[in-house]
Amino acid sequence: MLDDRKLAVLRAIVEDYVSTNEPVGSKALVDRHNLGVSPATIRNDMAALEEQGYITQPHTSAGRVPTDKGYRLFVDRLSQIKPLSGAERRAIETFLAGAVDLDEIVMRTVRLLAQLTRQVAVVQYPSLTRSSVRHVEIVPLAERRVMLVLITNTGRVEQRVVDLPEAIGDDRIANLRAVLNACLDGCGLSQVPETVADIPERLPPEDRPVAATILSVLLETLVERHEEKIVFGGTANLAAADLSIGLRDVLEALEEQVVLIRLLGETGGLSELTVRIGSENPYSGLRGTSIVAAGYGSGDRELARLGVLGPTRMDYPVTMGAVRAVARYVGQILAGS
Amino acid sequence: MLDDRKLAVLRAIVEDYVSTNEPVGSKALVDRHNLGVSPATIRNDMAALEEQGYITQPHTSAGRVPTDKGYRLFVDRLSQIKPLSGAERRAIETFLAGAVDLDEIVMRTVRLLAQLTRQVAVVQYPSLTRSSVRHVEIVPLAERRVMLVLITNTGRVEQRVVDLPEAIGDDRIANLRAVLNACLDGCGLSQVPETVADIPERLPPEDRPVAATILSVLLETLVERHEEKIVFGGTANLAAADLSIGLRDVLEALEEQVVLIRLLGETGGLSELTVRIGSENPYSGLRGTSIVAAGYGSGDRELARLGVLGPTRMDYPVTMGAVRAVARYVGQILAGS
DNA sequence: ACTTGGCACTCGGGAACACAGAGTGCCAGA
DNA sequence: TCTGGCACTCTGTGTTCCCGAGTGCCAAGT
Numbered sequence: 001m002l003d004d005r006k007l008a009v010l011r012a013i014v015e016d017y018v019s020t021n022e023p024v025g026s027k028a029l030v031d032r033h034n035l036g037v038s039p040a041t042i043r044n045d046m047a048a049l050e051e052q053g054y055i056t057q058p059h060t061s062a063g064r065v066p067t068d069k070g071y072r073l074f075v076d077r078l079s080q081i082k083p084l085s086g087a088e089r090r091a092i093e094t095f096l097a098g099a100v101d102l103d104e105i106v107m108r109t110v111r112l113l114a115q116l117t118r119q120v121a122v123v124q125y126p127s128l129t130r131s132s133v134r135h136v137e138i139v140p141l142a143e144r145r146v147m148l149v150l151i152t153n154t155g156r157v158e159q160r161v162v163d164l165p166e167a168i169g170d171d172r173i174a175n176l177r178a179v180l181n182a183c184l185d186g187c188g189l190s191q192v193p194e195t196v197a198d199i200p201e202r203l204p205p206e207d208r209p210v211a212a213t214i215l216s217v218l219l220e221t222l223v224e225r226h227e228e229k230i231v232f233g234g235t236a237n238l239a240a241a242d243l244s245i246g247l248r249d250v251l252e253a254l255e256e257q258v259v260l261i262r263l264l265g266e267t268g269g270l271s272e273l274t275v276r277i278g279s280e281n282p283y284s285g286l287r288g289t290s291i292v293a294a295g296y297g298s299g300d301r302e303l304a305r306l307g308v309l310g311p312t313r314m315d316y317p318v319t320m321g322a323v324r325a326v327a328r329y330v331g332q333i334l335a336g337s
Numbered sequence: 338m339l340d341d342r343k344l345a346v347l348r349a350i351v352e353d354y355v356s357t358n359e360p361v362g363s364k365a366l367v368d369r370h371n372l373g374v375s376p377a378t379i380r381n382d383m384a385a386l387e388e389q390g391y392i393t394q395p396h397t398s399a400g401r402v403p404t405d406k407g408y409r410l411f412v413d414r415l416s417q418i419k420p421l422s423g424a425e426r427r428a429i430e431t432f433l434a435g436a437v438d439l440d441e442i443v444m445r446t447v448r449l450l451a452q453l454t455r456q457v458a459v460v461q462y463p464s465l466t467r468s469s470v471r472h473v474e475i476v477p478l479a480e481r482r483v484m485l486v487l488i489t490n491t492g493r494v495e496q497r498v499v500d501l502p503e504a505i506g507d508d509r510i511a512n513l514r515a516v517l518n519a520c521l522d523g524c525g526l527s528q529v530p531e532t533v534a535d536i537p538e539r540l541p542p543e544d545r546p547v548a549a550t551i552l553s554v555l556l557e558t559l560v561e562r563h564e565e566k567i568v569f570g571g572t573a574n575l576a577a578a579d580l581s582i583g584l585r586d587v588l589e590a591l592e593e594q595v596v597l598i599r600l601l602g603e604t605g606g607l608s609e610l611t612v613r614i615g616s617e618n619p620y621s622g623l624r625g626t627s628i629v630a631a632g633y634g635s636g637d638r639e640l641a642r643l644g645v646l647g648p649t650r651m652d653y654p655v656t657m658g659a660v661r662a663v664a665r666y667v668g669q670i671l672a673g674s
Numbered sequence: 675a676c677t678t679g680g681c682a683c684t685c686g687g688g689a690a691c692a693c694a695g696a697g698t699g700c701c702a703g704a
Numbered sequence: 705t706c707t708g709g710c711a712c713t714c715t716g717t718g719t720t721c722c723c724g725a726g727t728g729c730c731a732a733g734t
Contacts, residue, residue, distance in 0.1 A: 023726090025725065025727085026726075027725085027726080028725095028726095037677070037678090038677070038678055038679075039678095039679095039726095040677075040678055040679070040680090041676080041677055041678070043726090043727070043728075044676090044677085044728095046727095047727090047728080057726090057727085059684090059685060060683095060684055060685060060686095060727070061683080061684050061685050061686080061725070061726045061727050061728095062685080062686075062725080062726070063725085063726070063727095100497060101496055101497055101498070134478065134484075135476045135478075135484070137474050137476065137486070139471075139474065139488060141472075147471075147472070147488060149474070149486060149488075149494065151476060151484060151486075151496070155496075155498075157486065157494055157496045159438055159488070159492075159494050160437060160438055161438070161492075233592055234592070235572060235588050235592070236585050236588035236589040236592060238588075239583065239584045239585035239588055240585055246576070247576045247584070248573050248576035248577055251572045251573035251575075251576055255570055255571070255573060360697090362696065362697050362698085363697075363698080364697080365696095365697095374706070374707085375706070375707050376697095376707095376708095377699095377706075377707055377709090378705085378706055378707070380697090380698070380699075381699095381705095381706085383698090384699080394697090394698085395715095396713090396714060396715070397697085397698070397712095397713055397714055397715095398696070398698050398712085398713050398714045398715080399696080399697065399698090399714075399715070400696080400697065400698095401697095
């Protein structure tokens with residue numbers, strides 16, 4: 001149904017269209033790629049490809065443009081991920097290595113990805129549910145007010161102010177802190193709810209109301225909110241690339257945390273690439289854009305995801321290479337800190 | 338030189354141009370505002386205004402458009418800041434009150450400002466140098482590694498991982514922590530460097546190398562980096578408003594922290610409004626945009642600044658009202674938490 | 675059964691042109 | 705000092721026209 005030459009034609013169309021941003025015709029194709037056949041033959045192949053929905057013409061008698069389905073086939077079967085150059089790898093390494101805390105790692109990763117791919121970069125903070133507790137701190141602020149600070153093994157720090165039902169002395173706080181840390185240290189955050197249930201029993205009865213308040217805030221912090229914190233950058237690149245659809249819709253989508261998270265998609269294997277092309281992605285305002293995403297993590301555990309968003313007409317092999325490489329390096333950095 | 342009627346004409350031109358986005362002619366002016374004179378008279382006035390550089394015509398025989406100088410005069414002398422409606426005030430209050438920590442306050446403020454003004458909102462985190470220490474925490478992570486956590490009175494939490502020159506036991510850490518807090522608690526961050534100088538003397542000699550390491554990281558955290566953390570949002574509004582110049586330049590400017598900070602400008606009085614119009618602002622990529630900014634803080638101390646950025650052709654009275662109101666509310670919220 | 679050259683056809687986009695409409699500047703008169 | 709009148713100057717829009725790129729189809733060649 002699709003013989004080798006037709007596939008080669010499709011590949012050539014995608015490549016040419018990506019690089020020129022103009023519908024590509026049969027003559028231009030045989031000129032730029034040595035396919036060894038005449039334009040007329042190519043035209044027949046193109047007719048077949050169009051018949052099956054891989055390419056389309058904007059109007060009669062213009063060249064052909066790949067459809068989402070065409071890009072999909074290209075990504076799945078016709079292209080190879082392009083590895084980064086040595087210089088680029090080194091640049092990544094030194095750039096990321098300079099970061100001193102998680103915030104900065106994430107921020108730098110966004111810049112890096114945006115610069116490398118010349119597209120919009122999206123990076124998710126290491127997911128809370130997939131991290132574990134490194135330390136819990138209770139800091140007295142006033143007589144009946146403390147700050148609860150939660151530090152995870154991935155370097156995330158969550159803080160919340162807690163109003164207590166009664167005044168409580170420093171020694172009792174110290175005790176509470178000790179018990180909390182004894183129970184929770186190293187505990188996966190998803191197991192915190194169960195683990196926490198035992199804690200009141202270990203405390204003197206008079207501390208239990210206070211502990212209950214603190215624990216409920218702790219659980220709230222873990223579950224309710226912040227669950228996924230996500231950051232993007234490089235929107236200037238969008239303005240340059242002319243989207244088929246309005247730039248406005250895209251910017252709106254980017255500012256919706258929820259949409260953004262869904263965009264990165266569910267986890268595949270670690271640093272396995274997910275590509276969502278045009279209409280494949282779950283938000284209608286983003287027809288005309290594609291997402292290339294990968295998970296990152298330390299060891300064999302996926303902590304969160306990152307990726308880029310750009311026009312459907314993007315250079316997939318290069319973009320995929322960059323995303324994969326950055327995901328790996330970020331994983332390494334996180335493991336090392 | 339500029340009699341009352343000419344000023345009225347300028348005001349009318351600004352108002353009409355802002356609302357219609359089209360050059361405004363003499364006839365349209367007398368129709369929409371009852372100026373009590375004929376178009377011909379207005380034309381004379383317009384000629385005078387143009388002569389002095391307050392308005393200009395895009396081409397011969399089109400209407401007039403205000404120049405930056407014209408907007409400036411309008412803002413300074415011809416307009417009154419428009420207060421928000423009661424409903425808007427209440428909306429602000431409830432929206433901001435729902436925030437649980439500083440990150441969320443800032444994030445919500447950005448959204449709020451963007452929504453209220455339909456422009457790009459820019460909010461600076463409470464400046465470190467203008468805050469004071471509420472608590473310093475040293476958390477042991479490994480034998481020779483601790484995490485230093487600094488909590489300010491404005492709710493900012495800075496953390497840094499510190500590699501120590503030697504292993505150190507929990508008791509010695511506790512002592513260190515106690516001394517640190519005793520010295521630094523309530524200390525203005527700008528005074529920290531001097532205060533910290535005394536600390537090694539108060540410690541047993543064997544702890545001094547470790548303390549020195551930790552203190553140097555602490556100082557680094559305060560000075561070097563992060564100094565000003567800044568966040569923006571609402572870029573989708575930019576895409577709708579058609580800038581005279583490329584949207585790309587504006588997005589690029591927004592992603593440059595340094596530019597962004599300079600944009601908000603130096604402090605005036607607390608919640609005193611700063612308006613930078615078009616060519617007045619310090620970055621050439623932002624010709625065609627104006628910035629309306631204000632300081633916010635708790636009590637009488639300005640902690641940082643916030644504002645919006647939009648096309649020069651913006652509704653200044655409304656925008657200024659919104660920025661001022663939001664700045665005040667944010668100040669209140671910070672004071673209360 | 676493919677491939678190829680030839681050919682007529684289609685359609686978008688740019689150039690040339692005319693035209694209406696909005697707006698101006700200026701002048702003479704109230 | 706204001707006003708009505710008038711001639712003038714543009715821009716933007718619509719129309720028409722034509723070129724060229726690209727197509728689909730067909731008949732002939734391998």
